[in-house]
Amino acid sequence: MIRKDDWEAVLARLSAEEREEVGLPPTTEEMLAFDEGNLSPEETERVRRLMVAYPELAGALAHPVPEDDAPLPAGELDRRWMEFQRTLPRRREPGRVLVFWKASAALAAALAIAFGGLLWEARRDLARPHVIGDERLLEPDGQRGGAETALTLTPYSDWYLLTVPIIGVGGYEDYRLDVHAPGQQNAVWGSGVLSRRSNDAFSIVVPRRFLAAPGTYQVVLYGVRGGGEERLATYSVRVPRA
Amino acid sequence: MSTGGDGFEETYRKYYARVWRYYRSCRISDDESHDLAQDTFKRLLEHWSSIRGADPWPFLKQIAKSVLLNYLRATRTQKRAATTITLDDPELVIDPPAPPEPTYEDREDEQRRRELLHRAFRELPKGQQACLRLRLNDLSYEEIQKTLGITLDAVKSRLRDAKRQLRERLGEKP
Numbered sequence: 001m002i003r004k005d006d007w008e009a010v011l012a013r014l015s016a017e018e019r020e021e022v023g024l025p026p027t028t029e030e031m032l033a034f035d036e037g038n039l040s041p042e043e044t045e046r047v048r049r050l051m052v053a054y055p056e057l058a059g060a061l062a063h064p065v066p067e068d069d070a071p072l073p074a075g076e077l078d079r080r081w082m083e084f085q086r087t088l089p090r091r092r093e094p095g096r097v098l099v100f101w102k103a104s105a106a107l108a109a110a111l112a113i114a115f116g117g118l119l120w121e122a123r124r125d126l127a128r129p130h131v132i133g134d135e136r137l138l139e140p141d142g143q144r145g146g147a148e149t150a151l152t153l154t155p156y157s158d159w160y161l162l163t164v165p166i167i168g169v170g171g172y173e174d175y176r177l178d179v180h181a182p183g184q185q186n187a188v189w190g191s192g193v194l195s196r197r198s199n200d201a202f203s204i205v206v207p208r209r210f211l212a213a214p215g216t217y218q219v220v221l222y223g224v225r226g227g228g229e230e231r232l233a234t235y236s237v238r239v240p241r242a
Numbered sequence: 243m244s245t246g247g248d249g250f251e252e253t254y255r256k257y258y259a260r261v262w263r264y265y266r267s268c269r270i271s272d273d274e275s276h277d278l279a280q281d282t283f284k285r286l287l288e289h290w291s292s293i294r295g296a297d298p299w300p301f302l303k304q305i306a307k308s309v310l311l312n313y314l315r316a317t318r319t320q321k322r323a324a325t326t327i328t329l330d331d332p333e334l335v336i337d338p339p340a341p342p343e344p345t346y347e348d349r350e351d352e353q354r355r356r357e358l359l360h361r362a363f364r365e366l367p368k369g370q371q372a373c374l375r376l377r378l379n380d381l382s383y384e385e386i387q388k389t390l391g392i393t394l395d396a397v398k399s400r401l402r403d404a405k406r407q408l409r410e411r412l413g414e415k416p
Contacts (some may be wrong), residue, residue: 001414006356006359007359007378009356010359010363011375011378013356013360014360014363014364014375025315028308028311028315031311032304032307032308032311035307044391048389048390051389052375052376052389052390055375055381056379057315058376058379058389059379059380059381060268060307060310060311061307061311062384062385062386062388062389063264063267063385065261065264065306065307066263066264066267067260068260069256069257069259069260070263072259077255077258077259080279081254083280084280084283084284087280088287
């Protein structure tokens, strides 16, 4: 009498023999095309023979997909949906992406403008002739004689070394120098209190930014004595247009 | 990948149970059926933009079959490798003790029965062999009909003839 395990053993042997003979199982695409009737007669027969050698595939392919909608137990579907969403790669929120790109674009534009401005300024500065320092000996107004023109400074110097001589105005404890811009009462630059030196001259360094605008500036010498001060002399200098 | 606001969630909720039941009906375990169902919807989502507006069920059905066939090809059609174990492995304990060894006569008898069955099977006409093998692998008559491309009556008659011939060759009474 044939037993069940005999059948199982023989079927396993038959399967192994047949698979050895026919080779690998059909591909999924071949099986689906077979199922849809989209293979040539020769291909259909070949796949059919393979299906017999791989009956688990034949069973799956022939097994009907249910068309009814019996629901899952309560809550199961929600749980599966949540689980499904968790397995998906995270996507970027379109709105946030847009904001991010807008912000990036704005930042890039601002940086471009800033660096562009700096570059333009640097190029403009480089294009301009430069004098490291303009050293001049000033003469008091009214003592230069002739047409009495103001001493002209170069407009390209980064700073001015001005030597202011004290001529015939002794007797003060201290002195002070101011620079007045054209048409302005207030000084644009001041030296602070200066003590008289043995060479009767003060050397002051005035950065160009105080004499930036073209025009005639006045360097004014004050004598300081007993808490008061007295205007002693003026020295006119002209800065031409660059 | 987007899953919101484009009808995908509704499709998922409408068809998930159906897809899962399909896998269960193919004798896939409950956990694996859920895994395969999730894979099916993942693949549907990948193609979602191309089927927007159309009825997704025919496409989903095709994907479900494809996922199942891939799964079966990968897991059930390969030669099973024997599990290996090292001599130091604590699992290497034979418990419970092995059943008593069959006698030489038992083994001879078993061998003889199986050779007889194998030969009898091989002597069947090819069409009967195919029908019987599919039937013994639990395919229904309709599934055999579809696989072999023959009529339902042909399936039944081939099976009937195959059983009759086997009984004769094995010396069994009907």
